[in-house]
Amino acid sequence: MRRSKTYSLFAILLLFSVLTSCSTYISTPTPTQTNLPPTETPAATFTPEPTATATLPPAPPRAQYTMNVVLDYNAKSVSVDETVVYPNHTGQPLNDLVLAVEPNFWPNCFTLNALSLNGSAVANYSLDGQKLSFALPAVLQPEATVTLQIRYTLNLPLIEPTNPNLSRPRIFGYSLKQVNLTNWYPFIVPNVAGEWVLHNPWYYGEHLVYDAADYVVNVKSADPAVTPVIASSGAPAQNGEWTTYTLTAGRAFALSASTEFLTSSAQVGNVAVTSYYFQFFEGGGKAAMNAAAQALQIFNQKYGPYPHQTLAVVMGDFNDGMEFSGFFYLSKDFYNLYDGTPKNYLIFVAAHETAHQWWFEQVANDQAAQPWLDEALATYSEHVFYEGTDPSLVSWWWAYRIDYYRPQGWVDIAVYDGGGFRPYTNAVYFRGAHFLDDLRARIGDEAFFAFLKDYLAQENGKIATSADFFRILRAHTQTDFSDLVREYFQNAY
Numbered sequence: 001m002r003r004s005k006t007y008s009l010f011a012i013l014l015l016f017s018v019l020t021s022c023s024t025y026i027s028t029p030t031p032t033q034t035n036l037p038p039t040e041t042p043a044a045t046f047t048p049e050p051t052a053t054a055t056l057p058p059a060p061p062r063a064q065y066t067m068n069v070v071l072d073y074n075a076k077s078v079s080v081d082e083t084v085v086y087p088n089h090t091g092q093p094l095n096d097l098v099l100a101v102e103p104n105f106w107p108n109c110f111t112l113n114a115l116s117l118n119g120s121a122v123a124n125y126s127l128d129g130q131k132l133s134f135a136l137p138a139v140l141q142p143e144a145t146v147t148l149q150i151r152y153t154l155n156l157p158l159i160e161p162t163n164p165n166l167s168r169p170r171i172f173g174y175s176l177k178q179v180n181l182t183n184w185y186p187f188i189v190p191n192v193a194g195e196w197v198l199h200n201p202w203y204y205g206e207h208l209v210y211d212a213a214d215y216v217v218n219v220k221s222a223d224p225a226v227t228p229v230i231a232s233s234g235a236p237a238q239n240g241e242w243t244t245y246t247l248t249a250g251r252a253f254a255l256s257a258s259t260e261f262l263t264s265s266a267q268v269g270n271v272a273v274t275s276y277y278f279q280f281f282e283g284g285g286k287a288a289m290n291a292a293a294q295a296l297q298i299f300n301q302k303y304g305p306y307p308h309q310t311l312a313v314v315m316g317d318f319n320d321g322m323e324f325s326g327f328f329y330l331s332k333d334f335y336n337l338y339d340g341t342p343k344n345y346l347i348f349v350a351a352h353e354t355a356h357q358w359w360f361e362q363v364a365n366d367q368a369a370q371p372w373l374d375e376a377l378a379t380y381s382e383h384v385f386y387e388g389t390d391p392s393l394v395s396w397w398w399a400y401r402i403d404y405y406r407p408q409g410w411v412d413i414a415v416y417d418g419g420g421f422r423p424y425t426n427a428v429y430f431r432g433a434h435f436l437d438d439l440r441a442r443i444g445d446e447a448f449f450a451f452l453k454d455y456l457a458q459e460n461g462k463i464a465t466s467a468d469f470f471r472i473l474r475a476h477t478q479t480d481f482s483d484l485v486r487e488y489f490q491n492a493y
């Protein structure tokens, strides 16, 4: 019942994307040497050996994505040469591959120029909306590896305003002063128990699920005279005319470019926190950086270490916050409303998005089916942030951030069952925060934070489920909390 409603609501969007899919044909691959960055690859990169050798190299621990990206900032287009070394760690033989291609939701955006597997062109593939799939010529056995090459161009869409009551703002594309590459490259979706996990999008919330992967992203400007400042998920290194960004064990590599970005940086241990903002927003830009740096220190202590070398805090030229690997956006509205105090959205959403670097980035979850796993923890982490910076603001935070909305609903709903943006966030984020606070009061601080550390340690690099959460939690307490589960959750755990 519920699902058929879901699908009917989606019919127009899906039909639209099928009809406007612009990339059914591939052209003959023609390597363009001038487009390639210097061939020396960072030492950490897995380099596949020719398959003729008798002893195959061991499969890398994660998929390895190498992207050579030529950004034409003025034309709002990018051309990408992407190589994916994919190890089959699913434990099952695979007969096909499924990739998510989110840019294909936009008309005339994604053009596939070449697709090859282990050096041979893939003739029969299907590109339907966000799903690119094809049969493998031979079964991919567990722990065996294939190499995929994809060459494509993106003609970026204009980021158009959306009705905030109906759907989240769009991020991918360009505005007058920003180019945002988010969910912009084809990636192999997780395979869980023999099933490829690629959910339909929804008006709010996220629908993608990510395996952890390693990234080397080489970027250069199509016009050397146009050199935007680039915020990205990876640590940058200059490599001739290219800049190479590397990210290890990341979920989603994002880039934001602007010729108008101003930056401020702070160092937290080995981590460089850089804030990217537009002119006239220096106060908010620095405050967001400081809040992220403070949050990083607090969560390092409470949960476990931040895994990357950099964290980019990026002012979005749209009205939303959103997390990616080592990178998050904050809504321009938050900067507009920033009043110089810690009592506002800019500060607690900066803490929230920083917390996603633990709950989303290190411990991932199915964002469509079980969004509470990252969102409730990220929201409650705002509470943990104020406890660590100014405990007198915790009661203000409850009143202003959470209880003003009189939250109701089951914490463990799927994104499709939210019934609107506000009821959805009320249930998943806000009731989720109340559940975690009640749980903490019940089992005590020591058990609560020992559990979170253990949950991070055990599920790091994996896609955790609600069952994993409660299994690990129960190992840390003898106290009965079954009434809290009944009060907040529609399912039994």
Ligand SMILES: [Zn+2]
Residues within 6 Å of the ligand: 352, 356, 374, 375, 378
């Ligand atoms: Zn969130």
